[in-house]
Amino acid sequence: MRVMKIWWIAAAGFAALLGCSTSGKQPAPSAAAPAKAESKDANPYSKYIELVGFRVLEKSPGHLEVRFGVVNHSEADLGDVKMDVSLRTTAAKAGDPPLVSFSAKVPSLGASELKAVTVDVPTKLRVYELPDWQFVKADFHLTEPQ
DSSP states (O other): OHHHHHHHHHHHHHHHHHHHSOOSOOOOOOTTSOOOOBOOOOOTTGGGEEEEEEEEEEEETTEEEEEEEEEEOSSSOOEEEEEEEEEEETTOOTTOOOSEEEEEEEEEEOTTOEEEEEEEEEOSOOGGGSOOGGGEEEEEEEEEOO
16 A cells, blocks of 8 residues: 555656646747848848848938848858848838838858948938837848849
């Protein structure tokens, strides 16, 4: 009888340990996680391009400096890449106008390469009117290569 009680206690303890283990699921991203830049572009190269790390600085009233990285996730050299970029808030609804829009050129973007890009953008907005970096997302459209 005593052996039977010990076995039941051990089985219950083992079941409790199994119940506490993780299911292997990844946690949901937090609301503060920065959004990726996305392209709704038909250009076949756009699926290999990622825009990351947006920082917006004010050079002077009416002139913003936008800094970001462009990543080529393909194994091919893409050469010069030109794109139109629109920055929006992560809370923007479809049809809302962008905060700022600009064109950018990335010279000779190689295979699996990350390049830093800096663009001066004329605007009526002041930098303190823009959201923090984690609440900014970008949409882009590749104009080159075709």
